[in-house]
Amino acid sequence: MSNTSLEKSKIRILLLEGVHQSAVDTLNAAGYTNIEYLTHSLAEEDLIEKIADAHFVGIRSRTQLTEKVFESARKLVAVGCFCIGTNQVDLKAATRRGIAVFNAPFSNTRSVAELVLAQAILLLRGIPEKNAKAHRGEWIKSAKDSYEIRGKKLGIIGYGNIGTQFSVLAEALGMEVYFYDVVSKLPIGNATQVGTMQELLNMADVVSLHVPETPATKYMFKAEQFAQMKPGSILMNASRGTVVDIDALAEALGSGKLLGAAVDVFPVEPKSNNEEFVSPLREFDNCILTPHIGGSTMEAQENIGREVAEKLAMYSDNGTSVSSVNFPEVALPSHPNQHRLLHIHENVPGVMSEINQVFSENGINVCGQYLQTKEDIGYVVVDVDKAYGELALEKLLQVKGTIRCRVLF
Numbered sequence: 001m002s003n004t005s006l007e008k009s010k011i012r013i014l015l016l017e018g019v020h021q022s023a024v025d026t027l028n029a030a031g032y033t034n035i036e037y038l039t040h041s042l043a044e045e046d047l048i049e050k051i052a053d054a055h056f057v058g059i060r061s062r063t064q065l066t067e068k069v070f071e072s073a074r075k076l077v078a079v080g081c082f083c084i085g086t087n088q089v090d091l092k093a094a095t096r097r098g099i100a101v102f103n104a105p106f107s108n109t110r111s112v113a114e115l116v117l118a119q120a121i122l123l124l125r126g127i128p129e130k131n132a133k134a135h136r137g138e139w140i141k142s143a144k145d146s147y148e149i150r151g152k153k154l155g156i157i158g159y160g161n162i163g164t165q166f167s168v169l170a171e172a173l174g175m176e177v178y179f180y181d182v183v184s185k186l187p188i189g190n191a192t193q194v195g196t197m198q199e200l201l202n203m204a205d206v207v208s209l210h211v212p213e214t215p216a217t218k219y220m221f222k223a224e225q226f227a228q229m230k231p232g233s234i235l236m237n238a239s240r241g242t243v244v245d246i247d248a249l250a251e252a253l254g255s256g257k258l259l260g261a262a263v264d265v266f267p268v269e270p271k272s273n274n275e276e277f278v279s280p281l282r283e284f285d286n287c288i289l290t291p292h293i294g295g296s297t298m299e300a301q302e303n304i305g306r307e308v309a310e311k312l313a314m315y316s317d318n319g320t321s322v323s324s325v326n327f328p329e330v331a332l333p334s335h336p337n338q339h340r341l342l343h344i345h346e347n348v349p350g351v352m353s354e355i356n357q358v359f360s361e362n363g364i365n366v367c368g369q370y371l372q373t374k375e376d377i378g379y380v381v382v383d384v385d386k387a388y389g390e391l392a393l394e395k396l397l398q399v400k401g402t403i404r405c406r407v408l409f
């Protein structure tokens with residue numbers, strides 16, 4: 001599979017799920033105008049049809065980029081996830097095809113941290129229930145089960161970018177912060193890492209989940225974990241819907257074990273704003289339900305739009321793959337008056353020597369060479385005199401183990 005440097009007007013970009021206008025503006029400013037912009041996600045069959053012609057695709061959390069979808073994405077060069085999570089993308093399938101995947105790892109962390117902080121305060125005061133009842137004409141003026149956040153123990157599961165931000169905000173309000181993470185982490189402020197999740201659940205007044213979706217986190221929170229929580233505590237999940245067994249959570253709310261819960265992400269989420277949201281949690285007034293909007297603030301979406309679009313444009317323009325989630329990371333200078341070959345190959349012995357042979361045997365002088373490998377793939381970038389770009393491309397495509405190769409003029 002190959003493509004010589006395409007005119008920018010011929011590079012097709014498919015943007016789904018209503019990514020922020022800043023993405024379109026950034027791409028336009030970089031010269032990319034052939035953009036199809038949709039405000040919703042696509043069902044698999046429609047996606048397969050649309051993606052067949054796309055060189056770049058931009059998605060959020062709803063679009064599932066599966067092996068089957070990639071199979072039809074013959075021209076696809078890179079994927080931009082305009083969010084943090086990349087669990088909706090079959091990363092192995094993308095990597096096998098030499099498709100780089102980018103995301104925005106920091107732009108919405110503050111938004112999520114602010115939301116969960118607010119939810120903790122509201123739940124400790126019983127506000128969701130009092131509010132719901134007031135809307136129905138009931139007046140619950142009472143301090144029963146109503147608490148200050150100050151002095152309470154916060155248990156964070158997954159002490160990454162969001163977990164640490166939440167930790168700092170919570171401490172500023174006087175919470176005592178504990179966290180559980182599979183990796184040993186430097187605690188920020190006065191937070192304390194604990195050795196097991198059970199230890200954390202036994203002591204925390206508020207438990208907040210901030211892990212990614214992985215095989216290990218799938219339903220990591222089920223009946224057993226609810227049983228380990230303190231009576232009258234709170235669970236918040238703004239990570240991924242598959243992390244919590246929703247029936248077990250409904251049981252814990254129904255039995256009165258929990259004071260309340262806040263859930264932003266669900267195992268099955270409506271595909272669009274026109275679809276009904278179905279969940280056993282709807283019956284509980286003490287459960288804050290939000291439509292996966294932890295990272296949906298104007299600030300975060302605008303920043304994400306710009307950040308991911310810049311990464312796509314940079315990868316397209318000069319091959320820089322810095323901060324790709326699945327790809328060897330290479331930071332490249334510009335290549336004036338030279339042709340740049342971007343060769344993606346299986347990371348097996350012999351490929352690099354064959355590549356170098358192409359240049360020596362054909363008398364092609366190498367002006368610059370950059371190599372990085374990651375697990376199963378290698379990414380080598382070679383700058384050559386512009387007289388040799390097309391010959392080098394033709395020869396490199398014949399190297400055993402080549403996944404794809406393109407040349408930038």
Ligand SMILES: NC(=O)c1ccc[n+]([C@@H]2O[C@H](COP(=O)([O-])OP(=O)(O)OC[C@H]3O[C@@H](n4cnc5c(N)ncnc54)[C@H](O)[C@@H]3O)[C@@H](O)[C@H]2O)c1
Pocket residue numbers: 084085105108109112157158159160161162163180181182183210211212213214216217238239240264265292293294295296
């Ligand atoms: N609700 C939303 O709108 C929203 C917005 C942004 C992110 N998210 C979700 O939040 C998740 C966390 O985001 P982040 O930026 O903090 O990610 P991150 O990668 O910075 O942190 C995740 C942390 O979880 C830890 N971890 C991984 N597996 C674990 C396990 N089995 N047990 C305990 N800890 C484990 C990691 O070591 C890491 O410290 C994202 O992956 C995404 O799914 C949701």
Ligand SMILES: O=C(O)CC[C@@H](O)C(=O)O
Pocket residue numbers: 060061062082083084085086108295
């Ligand atoms: O915007 C989205 O659809 C997902 C937001 C969030 O879950 C993320 O992973 O950043």
